[in-house]
Amino acid sequence: MFRLNKLIKSFGSIQNFTNWEQDVLKASKPVIVDFYATWCGPCKRLTPLLEQKVKDHPNVTLIKIDIDQHEQLANLNNIEVVPTVFLFQNGKKVNNFTGMLPPDQLNKFFDQIPKQ
Amino acid sequence: MDVEKQYDLFVIGGGSGGLACAKQAAKLGAKVALADFVKPSPLGTKWGLGGTCVNVGCIPKKLMHFAATLGELRHDQVEAGWVDTQVDSKHNWEKMVENVNNHIRKLNFGYKNQLMRGDVKYYNKLAELIDANTIKLTDNKGQIETVTAKNILIAVGGRPSYPDNIPNIQKLVITSDDLFWLQENPGKTLVVGASYVALECGGFLHGIGNEVAIMVRSILLRGFDQEIAEKIGLYMEEKGIRFIRGCVPDMIEATEDNKRKVTWIINGQKYEEIFDTVLVATGRVSDTQKLNLEKVGVNMNKNGKILCSADDKTSVPNIFAIGDCVEGRPELTPTAIKCGQLLANRLFNKATELMSYEFVATTVFTPLEYGCIGYSEEDAIKKFGEDKITVYHSIFKPLEWNYFEMHSGESCFAKLIVLNDNRRVIGFHYLGPHAGEVTQGYAVAMKMGVTKEQFDSTVGIHPTCSEELVQVTAVKGIDEAQKEGC
Numbered sequence: 001m002f003r004l005n006k007l008i009k010s011f012g013s014i015q016n017f018t019n020w021e022q023d024v025l026k027a028s029k030p031v032i033v034d035f036y037a038t039w040c041g042p043c044k045r046l047t048p049l050l051e052q053k054v055k056d057h058p059n060v061t062l063i064k065i066d067i068d069q070h071e072q073l074a075n076l077n078n079i080e081v082v083p084t085v086f087l088f089q090n091g092k093k094v095n096n097f098t099g100m101l102p103p104d105q106l107n108k109f110f111d112q113i114p115k116q
Numbered sequence: 117m118d119v120e121k122q123y124d125l126f127v128i129g130g131g132s133g134g135l136a137c138a139k140q141a142a143k144l145g146a147k148v149a150l151a152d153f154v155k156p157s158p159l160g161t162k163w164g165l166g167g168t169c170v171n172v173g174c175i176p177k178k179l180m181h182f183a184a185t186l187g188e189l190r191h192d193q194v195e196a197g198w199v200d201t202q203v204d205s206k207h208n209w210e211k212m213v214e215n216v217n218n219h220i221r222k223l224n225f226g227y228k229n230q231l232m233r234g235d236v237k238y239y240n241k242l243a244e245l246i247d248a249n250t251i252k253l254t255d256n257k258g259q260i261e262t263v264t265a266k267n268i269l270i271a272v273g274g275r276p277s278y279p280d281n282i283p284n285i286q287k288l289v290i291t292s293d294d295l296f297w298l299q300e301n302p303g304k305t306l307v308v309g310a311s312y313v314a315l316e317c318g319g320f321l322h323g324i325g326n327e328v329a330i331m332v333r334s335i336l337l338r339g340f341d342q343e344i345a346e347k348i349g350l351y352m353e354e355k356g357i358r359f360i361r362g363c364v365p366d367m368i369e370a371t372e373d374n375k376r377k378v379t380w381i382i383n384g385q386k387y388e389e390i391f392d393t394v395l396v397a398t399g400r401v402s403d404t405q406k407l408n409l410e411k412v413g414v415n416m417n418k419n420g421k422i423l424c425s426a427d428d429k430t431s432v433p434n435i436f437a438i439g440d441c442v443e444g445r446p447e448l449t450p451t452a453i454k455c456g457q458l459l460a461n462r463l464f465n466k467a468t469e470l471m472s473y474e475f476v477a478t479t480v481f482t483p484l485e486y487g488c489i490g491y492s493e494e495d496a497i498k499k500f501g502e503d504k505i506t507v508y509h510s511i512f513k514p515l516e517w518n519y520f521e522m523h524s525g526e527s528c529f530a531k532l533i534v535l536n537d538n539r540r541v542i543g544f545h546y547l548g549p550h551a552g553e554v555t556q557g558y559a560v561a562m563k564m565g566v567t568k569e570q571f572d573s574t575v576g577i578h579p580t581c582s583e584e585l586v587q588v589t590a591v592k593g594i595d596e597a598q599k600e601g602c
Contacts, residue, residue: 037225039218068221080229 010058010116014051017063020073025091027061030113034064035074035084042100043083050085053110060113087113123149125463126251126265128243128407131167132449133439134271135227137456142234144464149237149263151253155275157293158286164224165231165238168273168440169449171220176296177316179216181481183207184323188483195519207324209301216296245412248432267463270407270414270422270430270437271456274400274447279308279364288368288376289394292317302326303392306378308365310336312480314397315348319483321395322357329358329391331365331380337480341492344529344547351484351527360387368394402441417443426470428459436463451476477544477559479552484527487555489562491543496533505542507592508532508568510599514549515579526598530584532568539567546585554582 017023024031034050036043047064054062067074067082077086087095087109097109127138130152142148154171156162163171193201231238241253246262253261276291292313295302303326307318310332322328330352337345353359360380367379371390379388402420409416415423415431421443428436436459439445439452454471461467479487496505510530517523533543541562546554561570576583590597 037221039221041218067225075232080233082225 012054012057012060012062014054014062014064017065017070023061023063024088027088030060031088032060032062032113033086033088034062035067035077035079035082035086036064037067037082040082046083046085046100049106053106057110057113057115059115060110085109089114121249121264121266123147123237123263123265125149125267125269125460126243126263127151127269127271128251129167129269129271129273129439129441130165130227130238131271131273131439131452132169133273133452133456134167134269135165135231135456136453137269137271137438137460138236139230139234140457140460141464142236144460146460146464148235149239149265150231151239151241151243151251153240153242153256155242157275157291159290159294161294161297163297164221165227165240166220166224170223170227172293172296174449175220175223176216177292177320178481179219180212180296180320181316181323183212184320184483187323187325191522192516192520195521207301209324210299212324213296213298242406244406245408245414245435248412248434266434268435269456269459270404270409270435270441271439271452272403272407273440274402276396277399277401278396279398282365282368285368285396288370289396291396295395302395304390305329305393305395306331306365306376306389306391307395307397309397309399310334310338311397311399312337312340312482314395315352315482316480317395317397318357319352319481322352322355323483329360329389331360331363333364334362339492340480340486341488341531341543341545342494344486344488344531344545347527347529347547348480348482348484348486351524352482354524354527355483357483365394400440400447404441427462428455428471446473446476446478448476448478475559475562477555479555481552484547485549485551487544487546487551489544489555489559490541491533492545493531493533493543496543500535504536506534506536506568508534508588509590509592509597510584510588511597512548512581512584512599514581516549528581529597530588531592532571532585532588534568539569541566541568541571544585546581548581550581554585558585 024033034047036047050062054060065073067079081098084098085096086093124146125141125148127134127150130150134150138148138150152165154162169175187207190201190203239253241255244252246252249264251263276293278285295317305321305326305328307314307330314330318328318330336349349359363380363382365378366381369377371377376391376394378391378394379386404416404420413432414435417423422430422437422441424430424437424442428438430437438455438459440447458469458471475490477489479485493507511526512528513525514528528548531545532541535542544558544562571586574586576586
C-alpha cells in the first residue's frame with residue numbers, strides 16, 4: 001500500500017465553481033481563485049498559464065470566476081482590476097496578485113504553495 | 117419634524133452627466149447615490165453603466181469610423197510603397213464588434229469601480245419619483261425599494277425615436293442602440309435620416325464595404341452650416357453612397373428571407389427596394405416618460421424635455437436636470453460632464469459658476485470629417501446681419517492625399533466667420549481629415565475672443581491641414597476659395 005501511494009503522483013485540478021463557501025473557504029487543499037472577465041485581454045493570456053501551472057503542481061485547485069456572471073462575489077472581494085488572483089488556504093486569503101505576471105514571478109507564486 | 121434624508125444627492129441616470137455630477141459631489145463630501153438602468157431596445161439590445169456615449173454613441177461610433185478609414189487607406193498604402201497591400205480584402209464585422217464591445221465592457225467596469233471608490237452608492241435599478249424627495253427603485257426582477265434624498269438630479273438622457281407612420285416599425289428596423297452590438301454584419305443597409313448619426317453610421321458602414329443608401333427627407337445636418345453639410349453629402353456620394361432625397365419610407369415589410377422591402381414615393385412615383393437592414397436615425401427623444409415627473413410638478417416641453425433655468429433647476433426647487441433630457445442643451449458628452457461638475461460645485465461647495473455653452477467645439481465623424489466652433493454662416497447672418505460679417509474661405513488638399521490619385525483636390529474646406537466691428541472670429545469650420553484633432557485647440561482661442569488678425573499673425577505648422585486656418589485670406593463673395601498655383 002505504501003509503495004502504491006509513492007507511485008501515484010498528485011496533480012493539481014481545475015474545478016468548476018459552484019459555491020464560494022464549499023469550493024473556496026472549506027476546501028481542504030489550497031485554492032487559486034482566478035477572477036477574470038471575458039472582455040479582458042490579459043485575462044485570456046493568464047488563465048491558460050494558471051491552468052498549466054496548476055496541473056503541474058501536486059497540491060492546488062484552480063477555480064475560475066467570471067466577474068460579470070458573479071457580480072456580487074466580485075464586489076464582495078473588492079475586485080477593481082482584472083485579472084485578480086487569490087490564493088486561499090484553510091479559508092484565508094494568503095496571497096494575491098493582479099494583472100499579468102512575468103514568468104519568474106508566476107513561478108515564485110506557485111513555489112510558495114505547499115506541495116502537500 | 118424634518119425626517120433626515122438618506123442621501124444629499126440622488127442621481128437618476130448613469131451617463132456622461134449623471135456620473136460626472138455624482139463623482140464630483142461625493143468628492144466634495146456629499147452622500148451620493150446613483151441609479152442607472154438600461155431599458156432594452158425594442159429588439160432586446162442592452163448594455164452596462166456609462167450612458168449613451170460609452171455604450172451606443174461616441175465611443176463605438178468613433179472606433180467603427182476609424183475601422184472604416186483604415187480600410188480606405190489601403191490604396192494610399194500601395195502608392196506609398198506597400199505594394200503587397202490587398203486593396204480588396206474583406207472586412208470582418210465580428211472581429212471589429214468583439215473588440216469594440218470588449219472595450220465598452222472595460223469602460224462599464226471602470227465606471228462601476230469609480231463609483232465604488234468614490235463612495236457613490238450604485239443602484240442598477242429603474243428609478244421613478246414618488247415625490248420631490250422620494251425615489252422608487254425597481255430591479256430587473258421586479259423587486260422594489262424606496263430611498264429618500266435632499267436633492268435629486270435627473271440625467272436620463274434620450275433614446276432613438278421611430279417614425280410613426282409604419283406599422284410594427286420597432287421590430288423591423290434597427291437604431292444606433294442596436295447597430296453597435298449587432299453580432300452580424302448588417303449587410304446592404306438603408307439609413308433613414310439626415311442627422312449626424314445617420315451620416316456617420318451610413319458613412320462607416322459603406323467604408324467597411326457595405327452597400328449603403330441614405331434616405332433624406334429634406335436637408336442634411338439640420339442646425340449645422342449648410343454649405344459644409346452639402347459638401348459632406350457630395351463627398352459621400354462621390355465615394356459611392358447613394359442618397360435618396362426628398363422622401364421618407366412609406367412602407368417597410370419583412371420579406372420571406374427576413375430582408376426588408378422598403379417603399380417610398382417621390383413626385384407621385386412609387387419606388388421599392390430590398391435591403392438587408394434598415395437603420396432609422398431620424399431623431400432622439402428625451403427618456404422622461406416613466407419618471408412620474410408631471411405628478412411631482414417638474415415641467416417639461418411637449419417632447420418630454422425638461423425645462424430648466426441656467427442653473428439647471430427645474431420647476432421643483434430641489435430637483436435638477438442636466439444633459440440630453442433638458443430643453444435647449446447641446447446633445448454632447450463634454451457639455452453634460454462639465455455641467456454636472458459645475459452643478460455639484462454649486463450644490464456642495466458654494467460655487468457660483470454656471471455652465472457656458474458659448475463656443476463649444478464639436479466634430480462630425482463623417483467619411484470626410486467636419487469640425488466646427490461657434491456660428492454657422494446662416495446663424496451668423498440671422499443674428500448679426502450679412503453686412504456685419506465677413507466670411508473667409510479656402511479649398512485645400514492634404515499633402516498625404518497626393519499618393520493616391522483618386523483623392524479629390526477640392527473636397528477639403530476651411531471657413532472662418534468674422535464679426536466686422538471687433539474682428540472677432542465667431543465661426544470656425546474645418547472640413548478635412550483629423551477634424552477633431554485640428555479643431556480642439558482653436559476652441560481655446562475662440563473662448564478668449566481671438567480676432568482674424570491674431571489668426572493671421574499666427575505662424576502655421578507646415579505641412580499640415582490645420583495651417584490653412586491661419587492662412588485663409590480669400591473672402592467669400594469676392595475671391596474664389598481655391599488657391600491658384602502651388
